[in-house]
Amino acid sequence: MHVVYPVVVSALLFSIGVYGVLARRNAILVLMSVELMLNAVNLNLVAFDVWLRDRLHGGQVLTLFVIVIAAAEVGLGLAIVLAVFRTRQTIDVDRLRALSERAPGEADGEVRS
Amino acid sequence: MTAQAPGFWPPSGPEIIFLLLGAVTLGSAVLVVTTRQLVHAALWLVVCFGALAGGYLVLTAEFVAWVQVLIYVGAVVVLLLFGIMLTRAPIGRSADLDSGNTWAAALVAVAMAAVLVTVLVSGFRMAYAPLDPGQGAAKPLGSSVFRTWVLPFEALSVLLLAALIGAIVLSRTDIKGRQ
Numbered sequence: 001m002h003v004v005y006p007v008v009v010s011a012l013l014f015s016i017g018v019y020g021v022l023a024r025r026n027a028i029l030v031l032m033s034v035e036l037m038l039n040a041v042n043l044n045l046v047a048f049d050v051w052l053r054d055r056l057h058g059g060q061v062l063t064l065f066v067i068v069i070a071a072a073e074v075g076l077g078l079a080i081v082l083a084v085f086r087t088r089q090t091i092d093v094d095r096l097r098a099l100s101e102r103a104p105g106e107a108d109g110e111v112r113s
Numbered sequence: 114m115t116a117q118a119p120g121f122w123p124p125s126g127p128e129i130i131f132l133l134l135g136a137v138t139l140g141s142a143v144l145v146v147t148t149r150q151l152v153h154a155a156l157w158l159v160v161c162f163g164a165l166a167g168g169y170l171v172l173t174a175e176f177v178a179w180v181q182v183l184i185y186v187g188a189v190v191v192l193l194l195f196g197i198m199l200t201r202a203p204i205g206r207s208a209d210l211d212s213g214n215t216w217a218a219a220l221v222a223v224a225m226a227a228v229l230v231t232v233l234v235s236g237f238r239m240a241y242a243p244l245d246p247g248q249g250a251a252k253p254l255g256s257s258v259f260r261t262w263v264l265p266f267e268a269l270s271v272l273l274l275a276a277l278i279g280a281i282v283l284s285r286t287d288i289k290g291r292q
Binding site: 003013024046056063070071078091092 | 184
């Protein structure tokens, strides 16, 4: 197996994830795109572990750790999204402007609680 | 590591299978980030993760492949579907899933893909990894987790406990903050 194939697939998958994070408005879709990026990293780790023949299997063990961290991350992320939905009635990340620097009352008054 | 690298043509059997699985992965990933229906995005995510697990299998990382199927396809996607249902998202076609900066996002993504692919191809064009099965089976991976990597493993269990408690505290409504 040429190392180029998995590495290029993972680079393209990472770029697709970046597009999703930047272009989507729904917070859950943003979380899905983050998962895509994490999977790209995992594929990279596995490919280089197979290439380098690490005796300690560092790449694959790190892949397992990343999978576990991704599970924890998506659990906490969804809890935060649900909390935001309970208080603001929306999970549209373009309308959650409570932390922006703009002066109050600039056509985003409805999302301020 | 890089000895006796065969040419790119003809591709070997595992390479053909890996490229087909990679095409499925990338296609379903594009559908995840472009589809207009929220639930379909989660279902395409299942296809993407499943094809990626197949790619791990081709790369002889069996244990990682099964963990991927169990945790990603089994747990994470179900959790995301729960999130979709609980936020009362519109089921069906909805036009407001993309923000206004789609073109800027596409530009950034294409530029990043171009840079990454150029650098990686020029850097690893000659690298060749011969596949021999059994390298990523459960036995060698388990012995390495519980011998060398046991400290990060235990730290991760504490992290999972913290994430569990944090998710419970965040999603309960009857816990008030300190006055």
